[in-house]
Amino acid sequence: xxxDNDDARTEAVTxxxxxxxxxxxxQRMIEEGQDCDAVLTxxxxxxxxxxxxxxxxxxxxxxxxxRGTGDPRxxxxxxxxxxxxxxYGLSGVAGERSTGDGCGTGGCD
Numbered sequence: 001x002x003x004d005n006d007d008a009r010t011e012a013v014t015x016x017x018x019x020x021x022x023x024x025x026x027q028r029m030i031e032e033g034q035d036c037d038a039v040l041t042x043x044x045x046x047x048x049x050x051x052x053x054x055x056x057x058x059x060x061x062x063x064x065x066x067r068g069t070g071d072p073r074x075x076x077x078x079x080x081x082x083x084x085x086x087x088y089g090l091s092g093v094a095g096e097r098s099t100g101d102g103c104g105t106g107g108c109d
Contacts, residue, residue, distance in 0.1 A: 008060065015053045022046040055083070 023046060029039050062082055066075050 005060070008056075012053060012057055015049065015056065019046055019049045019053070022049065 022042065026039065026042050026046065029042060062079070066078055
Protein backbone atom coordinates (compact mmCIF):
# COMPACT_ATOMS: atom_id res chain seq x y z
CA UNK A 1 0.00 0.00 0.00
CA UNK A 2 1.13 3.49 -0.74
CA UNK A 3 0.57 4.66 2.81
CA ASP A 4 2.14 3.46 6.04
CA ASN A 5 -0.87 2.96 8.26
CA ASP A 6 -0.92 -0.33 10.18
CA ASP A 7 -4.67 -0.13 10.81
CA ALA A 8 -5.35 0.34 7.09
CA ARG A 9 -3.07 -2.57 6.20
CA THR A 10 -4.80 -4.78 8.74
CA GLU A 11 -8.19 -3.77 7.35
CA ALA A 12 -7.09 -4.48 3.76
CA VAL A 13 -5.74 -7.92 4.72
CA THR A 14 -8.93 -8.70 6.66
CA UNK A 15 -11.04 -7.81 3.64
CA UNK A 16 -8.85 -9.90 1.34
CA UNK A 17 -9.10 -12.91 3.67
CA UNK A 18 -12.87 -12.57 3.65
CA UNK A 19 -12.77 -12.56 -0.16
CA UNK A 20 -10.51 -15.60 -0.07
CA UNK A 21 -13.25 -17.38 1.87
CA UNK A 22 -15.81 -16.30 -0.72
CA UNK A 23 -13.62 -17.74 -3.48
CA UNK A 24 -13.29 -21.05 -1.64
CA UNK A 25 -17.06 -21.08 -1.31
CA UNK A 26 -17.36 -20.51 -5.04
CA GLN A 27 -15.02 -23.42 -5.72
CA ARG A 28 -17.20 -25.66 -3.54
CA MET A 29 -20.35 -24.48 -5.29
CA ILE A 30 -18.90 -25.38 -8.68
CA GLU A 31 -17.59 -28.73 -7.44
CA GLU A 32 -21.05 -29.52 -6.03
CA GLY A 33 -22.76 -28.53 -9.29
CA GLN A 34 -24.73 -25.59 -7.92
CA ASP A 35 -26.89 -23.81 -10.49
CA CYS A 36 -25.59 -20.96 -12.63
CA ASP A 37 -27.61 -18.21 -10.93
CA ALA A 38 -26.33 -19.08 -7.46
CA VAL A 39 -22.71 -19.29 -8.61
CA LEU A 40 -22.90 -16.02 -10.53
CA THR A 41 -24.53 -14.23 -7.63
CA UNK A 42 -21.64 -15.22 -5.39
CA UNK A 43 -19.11 -14.44 -8.12
CA UNK A 44 -20.46 -10.92 -8.51
CA UNK A 45 -20.36 -10.44 -4.74
CA UNK A 46 -16.69 -11.46 -4.70
CA UNK A 47 -15.90 -9.10 -7.58
CA UNK A 48 -17.67 -6.24 -5.83
CA UNK A 49 -15.68 -6.99 -2.68
CA UNK A 50 -12.42 -6.90 -4.67
CA UNK A 51 -13.41 -3.58 -6.23
CA UNK A 52 -14.17 -2.26 -2.76
CA UNK A 53 -10.73 -3.30 -1.48
CA UNK A 54 -9.13 -1.63 -4.48
CA UNK A 55 -10.94 1.59 -3.71
CA UNK A 56 -10.02 1.29 -0.03
CA UNK A 57 -6.35 0.92 -0.94
CA UNK A 58 -6.18 3.69 -3.53
CA UNK A 59 -8.33 6.27 -1.70
CA UNK A 60 -5.56 7.56 0.65
CA UNK A 61 -3.22 7.99 -2.31
CA UNK A 62 -5.87 9.90 -4.26
CA UNK A 63 -6.62 12.07 -1.24
CA UNK A 64 -2.92 12.88 -0.98
CA UNK A 65 -2.78 13.81 -4.67
CA UNK A 66 -5.87 16.02 -4.36
CA ARG A 67 -4.71 17.68 -1.15
CA GLY A 68 -3.10 20.54 -3.11
CA THR A 69 -6.34 21.35 -4.93
CA GLY A 70 -7.51 24.67 -3.49
CA ASP A 71 -11.12 24.71 -4.72
CA PRO A 72 -13.24 22.32 -2.61
CA ARG A 73 -15.84 22.03 -5.41
CA UNK A 74 -13.15 20.95 -7.86
CA UNK A 75 -11.76 18.48 -5.34
CA UNK A 76 -15.24 17.01 -4.78
CA UNK A 77 -15.85 16.69 -8.52
CA UNK A 78 -12.46 15.05 -9.07
CA UNK A 79 -13.12 12.57 -6.27
CA UNK A 80 -16.49 11.69 -7.80
CA UNK A 81 -14.92 11.11 -11.23
CA UNK A 82 -12.21 8.93 -9.71
CA UNK A 83 -14.78 6.88 -7.78
CA UNK A 84 -16.85 6.37 -10.91
CA UNK A 85 -13.77 5.35 -12.86
CA UNK A 86 -12.73 2.89 -10.19
CA UNK A 87 -16.22 1.50 -9.75
CA TYR A 88 -16.88 0.89 -13.43
CA GLY A 89 -13.39 0.60 -14.87
CA LEU A 90 -11.72 -2.09 -12.74
CA SER A 91 -12.82 -5.12 -14.76
CA GLY A 92 -10.58 -4.17 -17.69
CA VAL A 93 -13.05 -5.62 -20.21
CA ALA A 94 -15.48 -3.22 -21.81
CA GLY A 95 -19.09 -4.20 -21.25
CA GLU A 96 -18.18 -7.21 -19.13
CA ARG A 97 -20.54 -6.23 -16.33
CA SER A 98 -23.47 -5.24 -18.48
CA THR A 99 -24.24 -8.29 -20.65
CA GLY A 100 -27.76 -8.37 -19.25
CA ASP A 101 -28.23 -12.14 -19.62
CA GLY A 102 -27.16 -13.01 -16.07
CA CYS A 103 -24.51 -15.41 -17.33
CA GLY A 104 -21.58 -13.12 -18.17
CA THR A 105 -19.77 -13.00 -21.48
CA GLY A 106 -19.18 -16.75 -21.64
CA GLY A 107 -22.81 -17.78 -21.23
CA CYS A 108 -24.24 -20.50 -19.03
CA ASP A 109 -23.86 -24.20 -19.60
